[in-house]
Amino acid sequence: xxxxxxxxxxxxxxxxxxxxxxxxxxxxxxxxxxxxxxxxxxxxxxxxxxxxxxxxxxxxxxxxxxxxxxxxxxxxxxxxxxxxxxxxxxxxxxxxxxxxxxxxxxxxxxxxxxxxxxxxxxxxxxxxxxxxxxxxxxxxxxxxxxxxxxxxxxxxxxxxxxxxxxxxxxxxxxxxxxxxxxxxxxxxxxxxxxxxxxxxxxxxxxxxxxxxxxxxxxxxxxxxxxxxxxxxxxxxxxxxxxxxxxxxxxxxxxxxxxxxxxxxxxxxxxxxxxxxxxxxxxxxxxxxxxxxxxxxxxxxxxxxxxxxxxxxxxxxxxxxxxxxxxxxxxxxxxxxxxxxxxxxxxxxxxxxxxxxxxxxxxxxxxxxxxxxxxxxxxxxxxxxxxxxxxxxxxxxxxxxxxxxxxxxxxxxxxxxxxxxxxxxxxxxxxxxxxxxxxxxxxxxxxxxxxxxxxxxxxxxxxxxxxxxxxxxxxxxxxxxxxxxxxxxxxxxxxxxxxxxxxxxxxxxxxxxxxxxxx
Amino acid sequence: xxxxxxxxxxxxxxxxxxxxxxxxxxxxxxxxxxxxxxxxxxxxxxxxxxxxxxxxxxxxxxxxxxxxxxxxxxxxxxxxxxxxxxxxxxxxxxxxxxxxxxxxxxxxxxxxxxxxxxxxxxxxxxxxxxxxxxxxxxxxxxxxxxxxxxxxxxxxxxxxxxxxxxxxxxxxxxxxxxxxxxxxxxxxxxxxxxxxxxxxxxxxxxxxxxxxxxxxxxxx
Numbered sequence: 015x016x017x018x019x020x021x022x023x024x025x026x027x028x029x030x031x032x033x034x035x036x037x038x039x040x041x042x043x044x045x046x047x048x049x050x051x052x053x054x055x056x057x058x059x060x061x062x063x064x065x066x067x068x069x070x071x072x073x074x075x076x077x078x079x080x081x082x083x084x085x086x087x088x089x090x091x092x093x094x095x096x097x098x099x100x101x102x103x104x105x106x107x108x109x110x111x112x113x114x115x116x117x118x119x120x121x122x123x124x125x126x127x128x129x130x131x132x133x134x135x136x137x138x139x140x141x142x143x144x145x146x147x148x149x150x151x152x153x154x155x156x157x158x159x160x161x162x163x164x165x166x167x168x169x170x171x172x173x174x175x176x177x178x179x180x181x182x183x184x185x186x187x188x189x190x191x192x193x194x195x196x197x198x199x200x201x202x203x204x205x206x207x208x209x210x211x212x213x214x215x216x217x218x219x220x221x222x223x224x225x226x227x228x229x230x231x232x233x234x235x236x237x238x239x240x241x242x243x244x245x246x247x248x249x250x251x252x253x254x255x256x257x258x259x260x261x262x263x264x265x266x267x268x269x270x271x272x273x274x275x276x277x278x279x280x281x282x283x284x285x286x287x288x289x290x291x292x293x294x295x296x297x298x299x300x301x302x303x304x305x306x307x308x309x310x311x312x313x314x315x316x317x318x319x320x321x322x323x324x325x326x327x328x329x330x331x332x333x334x335x336x337x338x339x340x341x342x343x344x345x346x347x348x349x350x351x352x353x354x355x356x357x358x359x360x361x362x363x364x365x366x367x368x369x370x371x372x373x374x375x376x377x378x379x380x381x382x383x384x385x386x387x388x389x390x391x392x393x394x395x396x397x398x399x400x401x402x403x404x405x406x407x408x409x410x411x412x413x414x415x416x417x418x419x420x421x422x423x424x425x426x427x428x429x430x431x432x433x434x435x436x437x438x439x440x441x442x443x444x445x446x447x448x449x450x451x452x453x454x455x456x457x458x459x460x461x462x463x464x465x466x467x468x469x470x471x472x473x474x475x476x477x478x479x480x481x482x483x484x485x486x487x488x489x490x491x492x493x494x495x496x497x498x499x500x501x502x503x504x505x506x507x508x509x510x511x512x513x514x515x516x517x518x519x520x521x522x523x524x525x526x527x528x529x530x531x532x
Numbered sequence: 533x534x535x536x537x538x539x540x541x542x543x544x545x546x547x548x549x550x551x552x553x554x555x556x557x558x559x560x561x562x563x564x565x566x567x568x569x570x571x572x573x574x575x576x577x578x579x580x581x582x583x584x585x586x587x588x589x590x591x592x593x594x595x596x597x598x599x600x601x602x603x604x605x606x607x608x609x610x611x612x613x614x615x616x617x618x619x620x621x622x623x624x625x626x627x628x629x630x631x632x633x634x635x636x637x638x639x640x641x642x643x644x645x646x647x648x649x650x651x652x653x654x655x656x657x658x659x660x661x662x663x664x665x666x667x668x669x670x671x672x673x674x675x676x677x678x679x680x681x682x683x684x685x686x687x688x689x690x691x692x693x694x695x696x697x698x699x700x701x702x703x704x705x706x707x708x709x710x711x712x713x714x715x716x717x718x719x720x721x722x723x724x725x726x727x728x729x730x731x732x733x734x735x736x737x738x739x740x741x742x743x744x745x746x747x748x749x750x751x752x
Contacts, residue, residue: 266636
């Protein structure tokens with residue numbers, strides 16, 4: 015506490031030793047409230063606002079603008095000095111609390127100047143309420159000023175950002191615009207303005223106008239404090255980067271994997287053309303006739319008649335998704351398996367690398383599903399789109415993991431052959447509702463069974479009844495992920511049994527040995 | 533004995549009695565091909581050793597066992613310090629650039645960004661391929677790819693460097709640069725094991741070990 019008090023006093027003294035600062039902080043609110051209040055009240059009436067409230071609100075506006083600018087320049091100019099204090103050992107929390115306290119005390123000063131001017135100029139019914147309102151205005155803008163100071167380096171840009179926020183807040187606030195406009199409610203001082211001028215908003219819920227105004231204040235001060243702490247952390251930006259740990263290994267392997275994946279134009283062509291041709295053609299070639307399919311509705315199995323041209327595409331999309339997801343998983347595993355082994359030898363954590371690859375496969379599944387459903391949505395009216403999309407993603411994940419298994423175990427040609435045959439046999443033949451009213455009993459053993467039952471249920475019925483399908487599909491995901499993990503660990507793990515495990519140099523080891531070229 | 537002398541005497545890599553037999557075909561027609569038969573190999577600090585042998589003599593098998601890619605049937609390996617490995621064929625990610633490979637391997641070696649950038653720059657200069665920093669690997673010439681392959685093994689400045697046919701594909705200038713680089717490693721106390729089916733400049737090595745009939749014998 016002592017440290018905060020000492021720092022706050024010093025910061026205030028430093029601020030006060032620039033007389034121009036003090037002059038501006040007092041003069042601007044005075045002039046603003048004295049001169050601008052009346053014309054703005056007239057303008058407010060023209061804009062549909064509550065003109066009579068404007069004169070009161072000007073105190074808040076003046077206090078807010080000045081408090082924000084003062085806080086912005088305080089944090090901006092002291093950034094290097096604050097970092098030095100942090101390097102010297104001052105905890106960031108103490109520093110931030112002191113900076114925020116300084117900003118709040120300056121806010122009290124500017125609010126005071128504005129309020130005194132208002133009280134001299136006009137009769138105010140409830141001066142305590144107006145004073146509290148002006149302080150809340152200023153406190154919110156102390157937060158805004160600190161946040162901008164923590165983010166925007168250039169003083170011109172910072173000042174412009176603050177001006178922009180303030181102008182939007184003023185002109186879309188309840189004093190100058192209609193308080194009933196929904197978008198206006200998101201302005202920082204919307205509720206506190208209404209509370210200050212005693213015009214209940216009617217849309218503040220249980221918290222009330224004052225409660226939401228205080229919530230804005232708390233959020234602004236807390237959020238900006240966090241940003242400020244981040245910005246003033248010792249040596250941030252110039253400090254040597256940290257030695258990468260598990261998290262960065264994961265992030266980098268995922269990022270590089272995605273970058274490599276992105277640079278495969280053939281794959282993107284495949285992703286767009288296969289669903290387009292496959293799903294669209296399935297619509298075009300379907301005979302105009304009805305087909306009976308067994309579905310579950312409200313927990314009961316029923317045989318329902320469907321117009322095939324409308325339903326067929328919905329059952330063909332899963333085949334496209336599964337085939338493409340398998341190929342995606344296959345090639346991610348296949349193309350990276352030697353490189354991944356070398357990376358593990360270099361020291362990367364296998365779990366970080368594997369999770370990075372899972373992430374890459376996950377993105378591939380989402381892209382595959384999105385590409386397929388973009389066509390499907392035009393020609394197939396699914397009854398439950400949310401569940402249909404979820405089932406499609408689940409199917410994609412199951413088959414992508416299956417593709418990864420194939421990629422680790424098989425070669426390029428055999429892998430691709432199996433990757434195309436399995437989804438076709440599973441979804442195109444065994445599960446297909448076009449060939450039989452319901453799949454044979456043994457179909458439950460195939461990976462596509464669960465997600466496909468979900469797709470049928472979500473696509474053709476109004477209620478979701480396929481919890482069993484969801485569980486079966488999720489089970490496949492867990493089992494296949496474990497298999498992939500096991501195969502990956504085996505393929506990338508050390509074969510040496512009796513040898514001592516070697517690791518690459520850590521910092522300490524590196525320091526023990528003379529560096530090359532030195 | 534001083535600490536320096538002690539560290540020079542204790543080998544940084546010691547392989548003892550390494551044996552490996554490949555089995556081919558199915559029983560009862562299975563054939564056994566013993567490639568390594570109790571190979572001993574030691575590598576001391578600051579040493580450059582050449583490992584030579586005819587095609588099929590087991591050089592790459594021994595290298596894979598030393599690296600840990602392949603399990604030996606018998607024998608043990610002691611490694612003191614870090615290990616860098618440059619495989620014979622470039623093992624890289626086709627659609628990543630040279631810079632991106634350095635970033636990825638820097639993270640794998642747990643180097644800080646500054647360490648990685650410094651070493652990366654030095655390797656670009658030493659091997660003269662900086663102009664390809666932003667080029668995708670699948671668009672590099674064979675020689676430049678070999679440089680990248682070698683540079684990735686060198687990035688973490690390992691105590692022991694195992695190089696499998698490292699200069700295949702190098703032009704004469706790069707070959708000389710390679711030996712300059714290896715010479716500097718020796719001066720810094722690092723050890724290098726170079727595998728090659730023939731060795732042209734024997735004077736560049738401290739020792740040359742020949743693999744023949746599954747045994748390792750020192751040539752000089």
